[in-house]
Amino acid sequence: MTAVPALAVDDLSVEFRTRSGTVKVLEKVGFEVDKGETIALVGESGSGKSVTAFAVMGILDPAGRVTAGRAMFGGSDLLAMSERDLAEQRGRELSMIFQNPRTALNPIRRVGQQIADVLVRHGGATSTEAPRAAVEMLKKVRIPDPERRAEAYPFELSGGMCQRIMIAIALSCRPALLIADEPTTGLDVTTQAVIMDLIGELAHESGMATIFITHDLALAAEYCDRIVVMHAGHIVEAAPGRELFSQPRHPYSAKLLAATPGETASLAELASIPGGLPDLRRSDLPACRYSDRCERRLDDCTRPLPRRALGERHMVACWNPL
Amino acid sequence: MTEALLDIAELVKRFPVGNKRLLHAVDEVTLTVGRGETVGLVGESGCGKSTLVRLINRLLDPTSGSIRLARTELADMKARDFARNPNRKRIQMVFQDAGDSLNPRYTAADAIADPLRRLRRMSGAALRERVDRLADMTGLPRDLLTRFPHQLSGGQKARVGIARAIAVEPELLILDEPTAALDVSVQVVILQLLQQLKQELGMSYLFVSHDLNVVRLLCDRVLVMYLGKIVEEGPAAEIFADPRHPYTRALISAIPQADPDKRIGRLRLGGEPRSPIDPDPTVCRFYGRCPKGEPRCSSEMPVLRTAGPARQVACHFA
Ligand SMILES: Nc1ncnc2c1ncn2[C@@H]1O[C@H](COP(=O)(O)OP(=O)(O)OP(=O)(O)O)[C@@H](O)[C@H]1O
Ligand SMILES: Nc1ncnc2c1ncn2[C@@H]1O[C@H](COP(=O)(O)OP(=O)(O)O)[C@@H](O)[C@H]1O
Ligand code: SF4
Ligand code: SF4
Ligand SMILES: [Mg+2]
Ligand SMILES: [Mg+2]
Numbered sequence: 314m315t316a317v318p319a320l321a322v323d324d325l326s327v328e329f330r331t332r333s334g335t336v337k338v339l340e341k342v343g344f345e346v347d348k349g350e351t352i353a354l355v356g357e358s359g360s361g362k363s364v365t366a367f368a369v370m371g372i373l374d375p376a377g378r379v380t381a382g383r384a385m386f387g388g389s390d391l392l393a394m395s396e397r398d399l400a401e402q403r404g405r406e407l408s409m410i411f412q413n414p415r416t417a418l419n420p421i422r423r424v425g426q427q428i429a430d431v432l433v434r435h436g437g438a439t440s441t442e443a444p445r446a447a448v449e450m451l452k453k454v455r456i457p458d459p460e461r462r463a464e465a466y467p468f469e470l471s472g473g474m475c476q477r478i479m480i481a482i483a484l485s486c487r488p489a490l491l492i493a494d495e496p497t498t499g500l501d502v503t504t505q506a507v508i509m510d511l512i513g514e515l516a517h518e519s520g521m522a523t524i525f526i527t528h529d530l531a532l533a534a535e536y537c538d539r540i541v542v543m544h545a546g547h548i549v550e551a552a553p554g555r556e557l558f559s560q561p562r563h564p565y566s567a568k569l570l571a572a573t574p575g576e577t578a579s580l581a582e583l584a585s586i587p588g589g590l591p592d593l594r595r596s597d598l599p600a601c602r603y604s605d606r607c608e609r610r611l612d613d614c615t616r617p618l619p620r621r622a623l624g625e626r627h628m629v630a631c632w633n634p635l
Numbered sequence: 636m637t638e639a640l641l642d643i644a645e646l647v648k649r650f651p652v653g654n655k656r657l658l659h660a661v662d663e664v665t666l667t668v669g670r671g672e673t674v675g676l677v678g679e680s681g682c683g684k685s686t687l688v689r690l691i692n693r694l695l696d697p698t699s700g701s702i703r704l705a706r707t708e709l710a711d712m713k714a715r716d717f718a719r720n721p722n723r724k725r726i727q728m729v730f731q732d733a734g735d736s737l738n739p740r741y742t743a744a745d746a747i748a749d750p751l752r753r754l755r756r757m758s759g760a761a762l763r764e765r766v767d768r769l770a771d772m773t774g775l776p777r778d779l780l781t782r783f784p785h786q787l788s789g790g791q792k793a794r795v796g797i798a799r800a801i802a803v804e805p806e807l808l809i810l811d812e813p814t815a816a817l818d819v820s821v822q823v824v825i826l827q828l829l830q831q832l833k834q835e836l837g838m839s840y841l842f843v844s845h846d847l848n849v850v851r852l853l854c855d856r857v858l859v860m861y862l863g864k865i866v867e868e869g870p871a872a873e874i875f876a877d878p879r880h881p882y883t884r885a886l887i888s889a890i891p892q893a894d895p896d897k898r899i900g901r902l903r904l905g906g907e908p909r910s911p912i913d914p915d916p917t918v919c920r921f922y923g924r925c926p927k928g929e930p931r932c933s934s935e936m937p938v939l940r941t942a943g944p945a946r947q948v949a950c951h952f953a
Contacts, residue, residue, distance in 0.1 A: 331786065357818040358790025374785075457681070457908035461652070469650075472812075473680020498815045501679045501845045502889040503904055528818040534893035558893045572819040574848040575893070580830055583852075585823040589776060 325382030425463025
């Protein structure tokens with residue numbers, strides 16, 4: 314297939330200025346998402362998943378700066394767009410569900426109104442029909458008693474309900490690209506299944522492309538077409554979920570899987586990943602940012618990382634893959 | 636069984652929601668947590684887990700019922716007086732939304748030091764040393780201690796929350812989705828740490844989580860809640876191997892599986908959840924979504940009854 318991907322991120326690098334120096338948070342990050350495709354972005358916390366999402370959305374913290382790269386979306390580069398054009402895109406074409414629902418919602422506006430606002434601004438609804446449509450959205454994300462809940466303020470709702478409100482807001486403008494940053498964290502697995510099915514339906518019906526950020530590898534494998542593994546601001550492996558589970562090739566991916574509680578019989582069987590993320594302020598960061606933690610390191614590993622294709626949809630950035 | 640550390644009976648919390656209507660967030664909940672025991676609390680989002688936890692931690696006043704911590708009644712005390720009560724440091728809490736519960740003007744070090752200053756009157760070098768040690772214990776790199784919450788990633792903030800809660804070595808640690816924001820590697824460290832602390836200090840845990848694999852591995856006993864009520868209770872291994880209540884069955888069958896073969900025979904719940912506002916006392920709370928649901932379920936509320944040694948279930952047909 315030669316179809317143009319919905320989003321193509323290429324060579325993306327981001328730095329943050331902090332009191333103690335410049336942090337090289339992302340380096341040469343590249344991935345694609347096709348129309349109707351759902352990819353998962355996984356990796357330890359601090360590996361740069363959210364920063365990748367923020368950079369693409371153009372909502373980086375003021376201390377952050379994109380130092381290189383492109384994010385091609387519908388023929389234009391999101392990273393080069395004016396703030397004004399980007400704001401326009403964000404409402405209509407690009408939608409994001411944030412990691413922290415409670416702080417992302419307006420605390421002094423009723424949740425039904427918040428959804429209705431989006432429907433009027435970006436969903437083509439009139440202000441008379443929007444409140445009804447907002448209740449419909451609440452129903453879709455399985456909020457019990459939606460008519461009454463529409464009248465609630467965020468503090469009156471449980472964490473999981475705020476999460477579902479955020480999802481309703483993000484989906485109500487039927488975006489072409491949805492970035493969901495741990496959208497089902499804080500939801501029970503039955504509700505999670507409903508939300509994932511809903512995202513899947515939209516992807517299927519309207520060709521919505523989805524970047525799904527999560528640290529639940531089983532969830533990623535069950536609902537996403539491909540899994541992209543990040544470590545310390547690098548993409549280290551990308552593969553279809555089943556393939557990654559049955560045959561991880563990057564040493565880090567293998568360790569992530571060994572830390573995942575699935576069928577394991579006891580806590581003792583799980584192993585955490587030795588060491589931590591390298592200090593990204595270092596000026597002498599190694600080419601492979603995993604090398605200090607890696608058991609498979611070779612002398613070659615100091616050379617710039619390769620991007621090895623292992624079949625059409627499997628990529629690993631490592632000199633000595635499993 | 637060992638003597639219960641926490642003993643809760645008929646606990647009720649109703650929130651007024653206008654027009655004299657009441658939202659039944661916690662409905663006649665009875666439970667115990669033994670010394671050194673780890674009890675898991677699972678259930679649908681919004682079913683009342685956090686409300687229950689906030690009642691126990693006395694951040695909320697119950698509508699009725701009793702909460703006893705080693706025979707001391709806590710339910711009569713006003714929530715705002717509890718902060719100064721000597722029992723305060725015996726119960727500590729790790730919150731859902733680790734980020735939200737941290738003061739944005741406190742550095743990570745200040746946040747961890749705060750309970751030690753207030754409840755242990757520690758200061759100076761001893762305090763700094765203890766903070767460093769707690770950071771090490773929870774896998775928080777020391778160079779992050781000078782950062783403010785907005786400069787930390789979600790998982791890093793969660794570690795601060797846990798370090799802060801175990802700082803004063805409480806008897807009961809209530810954890811409301813403590814590992815939700817943590818990646819699997821840190822989660823392993825934290826879970827193994829919790830298990831180790833439990834052995835060393837004999838701490839008891841009430842562990843609220845949506846991650847059923849984690850609950851299975853960490854908890855001795857599991858409570859399943861649905862719309863304000865406990866619907867099933869029993870040893871963790873038994874609940875996972877042989878869930879009896881239809882809701883528990885749906886929950887366990889929805890655990891994400893990487894292997895498509897393991898997804899066969901999945902239960903997907905249809906129907907509308909019932910409203911928690913003035914619910915009909917004669918209808919099972921799960922009626923309408925329950926794949927079984929029979930006429931009796933809409934005319935008689937099932938009560939918790941014994942279903943084997945150490946097991947209880949609230950369903951007419953389980
Ligand atoms: N201050 C309040 N006013 C009115 N209703 C409230 C208030 N706080 C909580 N509720 C309601 O009480 C019920 C239980 O909420 P709670 O936060 O305990 O849920 P939870 O089980 O912890 O959910 P989650 O898994 O999503 O965190 C919900 O219906 C919620 O909307
Ligand atoms: N405003 C900021 N200032 C300094 N460092 C930051 C800032 N925001 C994020 N970082 C750092 O960038 C890295 C990646 O963070 P993030 O993308 O949030 O990780 P995650 O993969 O958990 O989403 C972390 O080391 C984090 O501490
Ligand atoms: S490049 Fe070398 S050091 Fe890096 S992960 Fe691969 S084997 Fe390990
Ligand atoms: S009592 Fe009836 S409706 Fe309730 S859980 Fe049992 S079978 Fe289902
Ligand atoms: Mg993040
Ligand atoms: Mg909660």
